[in-house]
Amino acid sequence: MEHSVDKDGNPVNKGLLQSDELYQYILETSVYPREPEPLKELRAATASHPRAEMATAPDAGQLMAMLLKLVDAKKTIEVGVFTGYSLLLTALTIPDDGKIVAIDVNREAYEQIGLPIIKKAGVAHKIDFIESQALLVLDKLLENHENEGSFDFAFIDADKDNYWNYHERLMKLLKVGGLVVYDNTLWGGTVVMPDELTPERKKPSRLATIEFNKFLAADPRVQISHASLGDGITICRRLY
Numbered sequence: 001m002e003h004s005v006d007k008d009g010n011p012v013n014k015g016l017l018q019s020d021e022l023y024q025y026i027l028e029t030s031v032y033p034r035e036p037e038p039l040k041e042l043r044a045a046t047a048s049h050p051r052a053e054m055a056t057a058p059d060a061g062q063l064m065a066m067l068l069k070l071v072d073a074k075k076t077i078e079v080g081v082f083t084g085y086s087l088l089l090t091a092l093t094i095p096d097d098g099k100i101v102a103i104d105v106n107r108e109a110y111e112q113i114g115l116p117i118i119k120k121a122g123v124a125h126k127i128d129f130i131e132s133q134a135l136l137v138l139d140k141l142l143e144n145h146e147n148e149g150s151f152d153f154a155f156i157d158a159d160k161d162n163y164w165n166y167h168e169r170l171m172k173l174l175k176v177g178g179l180v181v182y183d184n185t186l187w188g189g190t191v192v193m194p195d196e197l198t199p200e201r202k203k204p205s206r207l208a209t210i211e212f213n214k215f216l217a218a219d220p221r222v223q224i225s226h227a228s229l230g231d232g233i234t235i236c237r238r239l240y
Contacts, residue, residue: 031058036092038121039085045113046083056086056157056183057230064155065093067179067235073152074098077173079134079166080158080183081107084114090155091123100127101141103134104158134158138169149175157183160205163212167236171221174238185213186232 032040035058046055056064064086068076073094081087081104090100104110107129118124130137141147151173156166163182170180185191187209190202198206213234216224222236 026059031062034062038092038117039089042083042085042088042114042117045117046085049083049109049113051082051109054082056089058085060183060227060230060233061086061089063227063229063233064181065089067181068093068153071152071177071179073179075151075153076100077138077151077154077170078102079138079154079156080104081110081114081129082157083109084118086155086157087127088114088118088121088123090153091118091126092121094126096126098126101137102127102129103132103137104129105131105133107131135162135165135169138166138173142169142172148172151175152178154178154180155183156180160184160187160212161208163208164215167212167216167219171238176238176240178238180236180238182212182216182234182236184231185209185226185234186228188231191232 035043039058039061043055043058046052068090073090075098076090076094078087078090078100081102087100087102087110091098094100110129115124118127149172151170152175154170154174156163156170158166167180174180187206188199188202190198190206191210191213193206195203195206213226216222216234216236219236221239223239224237225235227233227235
C-alpha cells in the first residue's frame with residue numbers, strides 16, 4: 001500500500017478526516033491510481049523537503065483538476081507555488097496553448113524540485129513564474145484593462161492574512177463563471193479551537209482564516225463550497 005510520508009518516513013495525513021486509515025483509503029483507492037506519473041514523481045521529491053506539509057494535498061488536487069476541466073480553463077493564476085505540485089497539475093490539465101501566471105516570493109523550492117520534473121513533463125512553456133509579492137503582480141495585471149474578466153481559474157495558497165486582498169483583485173480578473181480555490185481554509189482544524197489550545201505556529205493566521213471564511217460566506221459576488229479536502233479548500237464561482 002502506498003502512503004504519504006514525511007522526510008523521516010512518518011505517515012502524513014493532509015486531511016481532517018477522523019482516522020488516518022480512512023484518509024489513506026481515499027488516497028489509495030481513488031486518488032493515487034489516477035494521479036499522473038509526473039505528479040507522483042513531484043510528490044515523492046517534495047516529501048524530503050523540511051516543509052513538505054506545505055504541498056497541495058493530492059485529494060484536493062484531484063478535485064482541482066476536475067474543476068479546471070469543468071470550466072475549460074485556459075488562462076489561470078496561482079499564488080503560492082512552493083515546489084509546484086498544484087502548478088504542474090494545472091499545467092497538465094489545461095490545453096497546450098494555455099497559460100498560468102504563477103507567483104511566489106521565493107523560487108528556490110520550485111526551481112530545485114519542481115521545475116526539472118515540469119520540464120520533463122513538457123509543460124514548462126505554459127508557466128510564467130514571477131518572483132514577487134502577489135499583490136504587486138495582481139495590481140500590475142489590473143493596470144491592463146484587457147486582463148479584467150479574462151482569467152478562468154485561480155488557486156490561492158499563500159499568506160492567509162492577504163486572502164481578502166487577493167479576493168478583491170480576483171473578482172476583477174476572473175471572468176463571470178470563473179473559479180477561485182482558496183487552500184487551508186480550515187487551518188489544521190484551529191478555526192474551531194480555543195486560542196489556548198491552538199498550536200503556536202498556527203496562531204498568527206487563525207483569526208485571519210476565521211474572518212475570511214465569514215467574509216466569503218457573506219459575499220454575494222460568489223457561489224461557494226467549503227470542502228473538507230486536505231486542510232480545507234473553499235471553491236468560489238464568480239457570479240457577477
